[in-house]
Structure formats: C-alpha cells, structure tokens
Amino acid sequence: LPMRLTPNHNLIIYEIEPEQQQALEEILKSNGIIITPEGIEPLVRYSMACPALPTCGLAITESERALPGIIERIRVLLDKLGLQQEHFVIRMTGCPNGCARPYMAELGFVGSAPEKYQVWLGGSPNQTRLARVYENKMPIQELESFLEPIFVYFKTERQAEESFGDFCDRIGFDAIRDHCHSNQPTPMSTNSENGLVNEAVAAEPVKKTVSTQNRRHRIRVRDELHQRIKEAAAKQGKTMTDLAAEALEAYLEKIS
Ligand code: SF4
Known part of the structure; x- marks a missing residue:
C-alpha cells in the first residue's frame, strides 16, 4: 500500500480497498497503534518533539524522551484548573535549531541550558502564525508554577472558542506577565x-x-x-x- 509521511509526524496509508480495511486495522491494533483519533489524548496527538538526547550531538536538553511526562504534567494542571477539554499544540526541542518547529507552536519549549527551556507562546492552532519567546530559561521543575497563572488568565479572559495560542497573541505578553506577577504575590x-x-x-x-x-x-x-x-x-x-x-x-x- 502507498504511504505518506506528513510534516506533523503522521503516517497516511491510502488507496486501501474496502476488503483490506479490517485486516489492516487488526495489524495496527495488534501492534499497539490506536486507530481512532478520539482514543488519543489530544495534547499528545498534536504534539511533536525532536530526538535530542541521547541521539543528537547538538542537544542541550531532553526532548523526545521528556515530552510525554511533560504533557502528562500539563494535562494534570489543566484538569486541576477546570480546563479538562482544552488542548493545544505543544512542541519541544533540545536546542535552538528547532527541528520540531517549536517556533510555530501554541506552547513551545526550546532547550536553552541544562534542565531549562525557552518558552514560546502565541503560535496559531494551524501553525500559520509564528510564536514569540516569552521566557528564556524556565527550569523544567517549575513547569506547573510557571504555567498555572497563564492558564488561569486564559481561562478567565479568553473569548468564546479562542485557542490558547490565539489568546496569548491577542492579549499580549505584557498583560500576561502583569497578570502572572499580581497573582503570585509570594516574595x-x-x-x-x-x-x-x-x-x-x-x-x-x-x-x-x-x-x-x-x-x-x-x-x-x-x-x-x-x-x-x-x-x-x-x-x-x-x-x-x-x-x-x-x-x-x-x-x-x-x-x-
Ligand atoms: S532541535 Fe537540536 S537537539 Fe533537537 S534534533 Fe535538532 S539539532 Fe538535535
């Protein structure tokens, strides 16, 4: 069967005859591949990471190996904030070369120092607008405390059906920072x-x-x-x- 690889890391198998469909689905299922889009966590489905450590000699940080755990942490945070239905495009790379195109993500992480990532915000859900750098060195262990006030602001100030990336782009980084600082009053x-x-x-x-x-x-x-x-x-x-x-x-x- 002919196949195509897409720029979003998808594999398209096409020209499938109706009588081949069932056998093909069984092969995929028996190899642990989820064949219905709804069966995949949407944060995972739209995410992408570069290989980084240990295979890329240019990597500063983890990426491919770390992203599943980071997505899990983001999901837990979104659930805690009442944003269970929310999903957006997350991308991560282990260095600024940006092989997974984090600069087009709604939430992009770019390795900038050991255990630290640049954070990019404001890309559009369909990657037609570039994101901008919001923070240069976010320690990955501070992921939740860093993102929580931003997500709270998004929840309270978003427009109807507005995506996370569109919200960040519309409201502006100064307003986001202002909100984050006034909602983190600890010294x-x-x-x-x-x-x-x-x-x-x-x-x-x-x-x-x-x-x-x-x-x-x-x-x-x-x-x-x-x-x-x-x-x-x-x-x-x-x-x-x-x-x-x-x-x-x-x-x-x-x-x-
Ligand atoms: S973005 Fe950097 S670390 Fe990731 S694969 Fe490309 S060169 Fe390697």
Whole structure:
C-alpha cells in the first residue's frame, strides 16, 4: 500500500480497498497503534518533539524522551484548573535549531541550558502564525508554577472558542506577565530569572545600598529592555533586581 509521511509526524496509508480495511486495522491494533483519533489524548496527538538526547550531538536538553511526562504534567494542571477539554499544540526541542518547529507552536519549549527551556507562546492552532519567546530559561521543575497563572488568565479572559495560542497573541505578553506577577504575590528570590524585572526598588527612604529586607515592589518593562537588563546583570555578576535598583537610584539622585 502507498504511504505518506506528513510534516506533523503522521503516517497516511491510502488507496486501501474496502476488503483490506479490517485486516489492516487488526495489524495496527495488534501492534499497539490506536486507530481512532478520539482514543488519543489530544495534547499528545498534536504534539511533536525532536530526538535530542541521547541521539543528537547538538542537544542541550531532553526532548523526545521528556515530552510525554511533560504533557502528562500539563494535562494534570489543566484538569486541576477546570480546563479538562482544552488542548493545544505543544512542541519541544533540545536546542535552538528547532527541528520540531517549536517556533510555530501554541506552547513551545526550546532547550536553552541544562534542565531549562525557552518558552514560546502565541503560535496559531494551524501553525500559520509564528510564536514569540516569552521566557528564556524556565527550569523544567517549575513547569506547573510557571504555567498555572497563564492558564488561569486564559481561562478567565479568553473569548468564546479562542485557542490558547490565539489568546496569548491577542492579549499580549505584557498583560500576561502583569497578570502572572499580581497573582503570585509570594516574595520572589533576588536571583529571580523569570522573565521580568519583577521585584525592584527598595521602599522609601531610598538608600545607597539595596536591602532585600525592605519591602519590595514590582515594575514592568518592555521585552527589549528586560533583555538588556538581563545581559548587563549577567555581565556584571549581579541579580537583575540589584542592577535595576542601582540604576534607578543613580538616576533619581541625578535628577533630585
Ligand atoms: S532541535 Fe537540536 S537537539 Fe533537537 S534534533 Fe535538532 S539539532 Fe538535535
């Protein structure tokens, strides 16, 4: 029988004569292949991962071996949040080469450091719109705490029938970050790398040295500025919080 491989990792067998169908289905079933789409968890059905470790020499992180467990964790989280019927396109790769095309996913993971992934959001369900990078190094052990506020926001603010990717694209990353920060009020570590200057200057009176004991507040910055702060902080061996606070203090002193 003729067969075709599709770009979404599907195998199409065609030109099947009606009298061949039953025998073919039995062969597939006896080899553990689910032949009805409804029998497959939709998060799995629309997902894709590259081989990564241990077969690809370029891999920074796990991908193919890790994705089933990650999808399971996402399903548990969605169920917990009352989003049992929800599914979207998840893709994962072990390095930025992006062999499984994570940059078109509604939720994409790209290995960026050991045990850490870039998170891409905003692709469309049928992959006609590119996603954008939302976070550069999400520790995989923080998957649930990272995604939960985003999913809650999606649940409460989505439009009728709006997909997760369309929602992220429409509402914008600034709004998502804003929501996530105001819904995670626990004090954050000064080593926070979670994508924003999400804790910042000391409360009044402004002091020359930044004390993390003081009450902290959050500020929002654009993605581009956030990236510059992150790079400067890494270069100087400082936390983003300390660097941002020092810069703001210096500026405020200058204009006072
Ligand atoms: S995305 Fe990177 S790790 Fe995955 S198969 Fe391609 S080159 Fe290898």
